[in-house]
Amino acid sequence: MTDQPYRPQVPAPQVEQLIQLRPLLDEEFVLSEIDRLRRERRAVILAHNYQRPEVQRTADFVGDSLGLARQAARTDAEVIVFAGVHFMAETAAVLNPDKVVLLPDFRAGCSLADTITAQGVRDWKAQHPDGLVAVYVNTTADVKAEADYCVTSGNAVQIIESLPKDVPILFAPDRFLAAHVARQTGRELHIWEGACHVHEAIRPDDVRAQQAEHPGAELLVHPECGCSTGVLAHHPDLQLYSTEGMVHRAQASNADTFIVVTELGMVTRLEKEVPGKTFVPVARTACCEYMKMITLENIYESLRDLSGQVSVSEDIRERALRPIERMLAVG
Ligand code: 13P
Ligand code: SF4
DSSP, X not given: OOOOOOOOOOOOOOHHHHSOOOOOOOHHHHHHHHHHHHHHTTEEEEEETTSOHXXXXXXXXXXXXXXXXXXXXXXXXXXXXXXXXXXXXXXXXHHOTTSEEEOSXXXXXXXXXXXXXXXHHHHHHHHSTTOEEEEESSSOHHHHTTOXXXXXXXXXXXXXXXXXXXXXXXXXSBHHHHHHHHHHHOOOOEEOOBOOHHHHTOOHHHHHHHHHHSTTOEEEEOTTOTTHHHHHHHOTTOOBOOHHHHHHHHHHOSOSEEEEESOTTHHHHHHHHSTTSEEEESOTTOOOTTGGGOOHHHHHHHHXXXXXXXXXOHHHHHHHHHHHHHHHTOO
């Protein structure tokens, strides 16, 4: 017997395992198909401010979490395509049990929402049985179902301010937003130690580097930012803004250059709404890969096949509705 080199017995790979056979779709075709299907299906496309520029351009409405939830609550469309992340589509599904809600890519999750579970909230409540639970909108529907109030970055301060002073408040899951709310309201909160990986990674040094390059630029800082405490030490009067709040601030301000301290998709929205002013992303790395999973191609496919339907069980839906409606009523 000849001494042959050892070769593992691996079946030959199928050609489709080696090559991605799906051809790239022509953008003009995709855009015209999205428009045709949107009309045929009586659909509306809602996009978050962090979406890709081309997705923002094709959406019927672009906004922050609160604005998108409001649009979802009032739309008479039969199909809602959510160009955002899973918890946003779920909120739309809670508000619209009779509509089809589509999320074009189910991998579009949220690292912040993943820091808390319904069981986690139940255990926490058991430690503070007389407390009220306020959860950020960046949570799953079953977490919202355990809460008394739901808040967004646009109305968290107002909602917490309105709660009775003698009741402990459990605030979850973002610890930086919680710190901001505690500062603004002067209330002591029980805080869940969650954070968003994108915002947490923005450091005071990133802000300082951009300030050195753009002296006199105004800061637009989102309260989810890990850097905010460090930045506030140098700018104690600094206001923090939800993504939509940044648009209003940039419109009202006399400044002509802004350092945008949040996910970099926000720059697209600001440039559209406030033409003539300059918006500098705080860091090119401040990019939410979950938000960017939504593309023109998967919006088209989702509308074509009605794929990616998001639903919430009736029991969870009924319990999550009350905190969501309280959120919609404020701000
Ligand atoms: P906004 O509610 O300010 O749009 O923020 C949502 C979000 O996911 C921030 O990371
Ligand atoms: Fe979630 Fe952070 Fe992405 Fe917002 S930026 S969707 S909080 S992971």
